[in-house]
Amino acid sequence: MIIVMKHGAGEKAVQQVSDVLKEHGLGVHISNGSTATIIGVIGDKAKLSGVNLELMEGVDKCVPIMHSYKLASREICPQGRTVQVGDQVIGGQKLAMMAGPCAVESEEQVFAAARGVRQAGAAFLRGGAYKPRTSPYAFQGMEDEGYRLLRRAADAEGLKVVSEVISENQLDTAAKYCDMFQIGARNMQNFRLLRAVGRSGVPVLLKRGIASTVEEWLDAAEYIMSEGNYNVVLCERGIRTFETSTRNTLDISAVPVIKERSCLPVIVDPSHAAGKSAYILPLSLAAAAAGADGLIIEVHPNPKCALSDAAQQLTPQAYGELFEQVRRVAQAVGRTM
């Protein structure tokens, strides 16, 4: 449920309502919008039986949130959230541009990728150190050494690091090297992992599960947020459909749907959606036009020799050209890069 305060209701009134909620064992989330303050009530509202909040000073109305996710809902924060990663803000006017190899493969490779994506204009370096691969015989990543290389390459170029985490017991180590944890599509419903990244407080890039609905995806975000970590960015990366001409089907509709239903920023990964480098540019333009808050794109200094996802990785030069074209679309829809 959300409690909408009257226009001009003072801090004292907000505090009184919040105190009553806490006394009844409920969580409180206050959002100061430009027109009204909204108090989100977290927990079982049956605990409020006999309390009529609408009679309290400054309260305009109480509105139930009809979804299972609350903190991730739009209702609780109508103006939308931004997520801060170091000096970068995701979900504001500027698109968050993340790029780098599918997997960290060597020092030379990751430094070359970092240089290329920074020269193009990206602010985040992506790269898998732990790779949850479909086949157990495929390259599984350089693990902690991969994180260390990513950090060094990112620092050399002034970039932020976003990299996947796959288990709870690696989070302390990962937090030393990553500015943002990625939860991959295959782990979107690994609820213990979601809770653990929630407790870590580190910003999280939550990819959509391979066959997950928007509602399941937002429920997954809620797991992270329910542990007090509101720094969640959603990432649409394509879903499995009957269509086989692309690796997955990029659900571009998810962008406006998320904007309507959720307060969280949403970015798009055209690389894992398309699976083919030739499709990355048009899908990136479509994502920017649809209102995505950023793009995460695979870039490798020598895609043909990549140890994973070779067909979909762009060269740094192609990424630079894409960056300039996306900039034009971004400007057309009132965003910057």
Ligand code: PEP
């Ligand atoms: C990745 O981004 O490295 C990745 C494996 O993507 P996904 O989890 O979306 O398949």
Ligand code: MN
């Ligand atoms: Mn990949």
